[in-house]
Amino acid sequence: MTQIKGILFDKDGTLVDFQATWHAIGDAMALExxxxxxxxxxxxMDAAGYDATGERFRADSVFAAGTNADIxxxxxxxxxxxxxxxMIERFDSFCAIEGAAKAVALPGVLQAIRxxxxxxIKLGVAxxxxxxxxxxxxxxxxxxxxFDAAFGYDAVAKPKPAPDSVIAFCDLTGLKPSEIAMVGDNRHDLELGRAGGVGLNVGVLSGTGTQESLSPLADIVIGSVAELPTLLAAQG
Structure with a gap:
């Protein structure tokens, strides 16, 4: 594969523990x-993708992959x-404050980022x-x-799964799409990677996605971002 010089990460379920971080926030929003x-x-909550029986968010649901505008x-x-x-502005503000306050990093992710x-490697969030x-x-x-940049749904003309975040990251860093890896736990993340022509599409099982949901779009599926430095070291 082309040597990877930049990585775009999804945030929730990829860098941050989705269940631990977002259940209480989503529930408070739903109660309101x-x-x-x-x-x-x-x-x-069920309509947006929370499975109360399994106590987790469903893969590719509105909660897992959508924007506050979708909710x-x-x-x-x-x-x-x-x-x-x-209302979107209120949701954005509430989620920005509470999401940061309650953010729980996935095991090994912070060291992997370091x-x-x-x-x-240039790092970004989409x-x-x-x-x-x-x-x-x-x-x-x-x-x-x-991180060189963070692209939220409101930073680009079209959010995931459109390729706008990949294009913006390339414009910022001067890298080619083929030199970028997209890493995420949902199909939207990998659809973004495919649409943007990235050199490596990496699915992670640390969020709401499964081997079955991610494999059709991923070049490789790994347990979590913690495995990424070893994976990329093998390219050199």
Whole structure:
């Protein structure tokens, strides 16, 4: 494969423990949307992709792969344009603050990021969270200075699975798409990689995706980002 000189990471489920970080936040948002009605909130959580029986988010669900705009559209379908934009702004702000405050890094990820940064590889984040949410989380985890960019859904014309984040990362770093690896735990992440023509599409099993859901789009599926430095070291 072409030598990889840059990596775009999904955030939740890839760098951050999705279940540990987002369940309480999503539940609080659902309760507010349901005006305190617990049963209604549970229905909203299920519709957005939370499996209460399995106590985890479903792969490729609105929660796992969508944006706050998608959640607002699902939970608040009758809003006017002005109300919808205000609600999205509220969701973005709430998630940026709470997501950073409650962020739990996946095991081994922080050291892997340090190792990759030390090797000279350019690092970026491509997430369907807001850009502010991504930046706050990287700061909270103590690794923001190692990343060249964070692209939220609001930083590009079209969010994942469109290729805009790959194009923006290439423009910023001067790298070719073939020199970039895309790493993520959902099909949206790998669809982004395919659409952007990246040199390596890496699925990770640390989030909501499964071997079955990721394999058709991935060049390789690994347990987590913790394995990535060893994988890339083999290319040189």
């Amino acid at each position: 949307a349901a005006q305190g009605d617990r049963m209604r909130a549970d229905v909203l 607002v559209a699902l939970w608040h379908p009758g809003l006017t344009d002005g109300q919808r934009l205000a 190792d990759l940064h030390a090797s000279g 997430t369907n969270d807001s850009t502010a949410g991504a930046e706050r989380t990287l700061l909270a985890l103590g690794i923001a200075q190692m």
